Amino acid sequence: MDNWKKMANNRKMIEHPAGFLIIVPDQYPDVVPTKCSVCGFLMKDFTDLAEHKRYECCYSCSIKWAQPNSISWKDGWRPPQKEIIKEVERRNCLPSFIYQVK
Numbered sequence: 001m002d003n004w005k006k007m008a009n010n011r012k013m014i015e016h017p018a019g020f021l022i023i024v025p026d027q028y029p030d031v032v033p034t035k036c037s038v039c040g041f042l043m044k045d046f047t048d049l050a051e052h053k054r055y056e057c058c059y060s061c062s063i064k065w066a067q068p069n070s071i072s073w074k075d076g077w078r079p080p081q082k083e084i085i086k087e088v089e090r091r092n093c094l095p096s097f098i099y100q101v102k
């Protein structure tokens, strides 16, 4: 069921049952996903967004796999799932912030 109405500038609109309008572009050419397609971690800052544009992954995956294998990466190569799981476990053990105890 597609009740979207076409608008100018390649946008489309639909009326929500609660009484408000939703207006979105017809296509999302530069949308960055919320999660990295390789490791599954959330995209969190500008470096992740920039690396997604270059390699379609987060900054950490770019440094770890995409940049050292940039030619095969562009051809579609991705690290084996076993290696990705090992890296995710390693990252999960890193402290996300440090307290200074006085």
Ligand SMILES: [Zn+2]
Pocket (backbone or CB within 6 Å): 036, 037, 038, 039, 040, 041, 057, 058, 059, 060, 061, 062
């Ligand atoms: Zn990643």
